[in-house]
Amino acid sequence: MDIFTTASIEFIISLAAVFGVKKYLGKSLADIPNERSSHTQVTPRGGGIGFITAFAIMSIVTREIYPLPLPWFWLALAPLIGVGILDDRFNISSLVRYLIQLGTAAIMVYQLHAFPQPWLTSLGTVGIIISVGLTIIGITAGINFYNFMDGLDGLVSGVVMVQLGFLAVWGDIPALWLLVASLLGFICWNWAPAKIFMGDAGSTFLGATIAIVLLNEPDSLRAWMALTITFPLIGDAIYTIIRRLQRGENITQAHRSHIYQRLQQSGLAHSSVAGIYIIATAVVGILVTTLGSLGAGLSVLGVLMSIGIGELYLDRQATPPTNQVTEPSN
Numbered sequence: 001m002d003i004f005t006t007a008s009i010e011f012i013i014s015l016a017a018v019f020g021v022k023k024y025l026g027k028s029l030a031d032i033p034n035e036r037s038s039h040t041q042v043t044p045r046g047g048g049i050g051f052i053t054a055f056a057i058m059s060i061v062t063r064e065i066y067p068l069p070l071p072w073f074w075l076a077l078a079p080l081i082g083v084g085i086l087d088d089r090f091n092i093s094s095l096v097r098y099l100i101q102l103g104t105a106a107i108m109v110y111q112l113h114a115f116p117q118p119w120l121t122s123l124g125t126v127g128i129i130i131s132v133g134l135t136i137i138g139i140t141a142g143i144n145f146y147n148f149m150d151g152l153d154g155l156v157s158g159v160v161m162v163q164l165g166f167l168a169v170w171g172d173i174p175a176l177w178l179l180v181a182s183l184l185g186f187i188c189w190n191w192a193p194a195k196i197f198m199g200d201a202g203s204t205f206l207g208a209t210i211a212i213v214l215l216n217e218p219d220s221l222r223a224w225m226a227l228t229i230t231f232p233l234i235g236d237a238i239y240t241i242i243r244r245l246q247r248g249e250n251i252t253q254a255h256r257s258h259i260y261q262r263l264q265q266s267g268l269a270h271s272s273v274a275g276i277y278i279i280a281t282a283v284v285g286i287l288v289t290t291l292g293s294l295g296a297g298l299s300v301l302g303v304l305m306s307i308g309i310g311e312l313y314l315d316r317q318a319t320p321p322t323n324q325v326t327e328p329s330n
Helices: 003-025 048-060 073-090 094-111 125-148 155-170 176-188 199-215 222-245 259-265 270-291 291-318
Strands: none
Touching: 003 048, 003 176, 048 073, 048 094, 048 176, 048 199, 048 259, 073 094, 073 199, 073 222, 094 125, 094 199, 125 222, 155 199, 155 222, 155 270, 176 199, 199 222, 222 259, 222 270, 259 270, 259 291, 270 291
């Protein structure tokens, strides 16, 4: 089958699988709104189970035609998916989840390699050890960043669709189009107003998949250039962590201070905020694809400027207008 036909079948399977999760697991995986939530209605989570299942079925069936970057892809990510499902249902401790993430990251590095860091690996054995350690920490951070950012209808699912499309072309990995199609089936249910959320299983799976694809790029410069496709999403997470550390807050506690959350609180609709991040990610992909390293540099600069502009906008929205008092006329 050609990739378009295969992706079309994938879309239909995902659409049906997510509906099945919503219908039969919705009550047991209900997300009840609280003061930190961006939604007001009880909404089922666990939609990630649907699109992951659909992707697993089609990727296994077509593995000889459209192979995944990591031969042990599903074995490597199975523990991460499993603990994500359990966390969606029972709220597993953060320590257990992080240990699983560390194990998954270690398997990725063992099966592929550390993220290219020539300035470290040139130092010999010590440099290689440091490079491996930084890569494992970076992978777990990325997995959690994708989870942190999954708090608005269509945000992560829409952005990752663009990221995967870019990486499918960049790394010549047709199998990624199958995951794009699977996410398209999910986003039909997840776009505002969302009928279902992806849950921890879905967001951590997507973060780990992006990490695998980036590690699969053997060329150092191309790997760093490809990494910029994640910046509109993880830039928000990193910036928010820095701001919270500066304020002396506990960064492990749930909050509503991400830029995307503050944009929504300022009055923008879920779809508008998600659209901003999706468009920003698409722009980065276009710049890197057409301009190479120059486009990557412009993308980094653009993300930093966007964060600054966003802060100015949000500060202005948070500042009440000053009541001007005029002198009475005689």
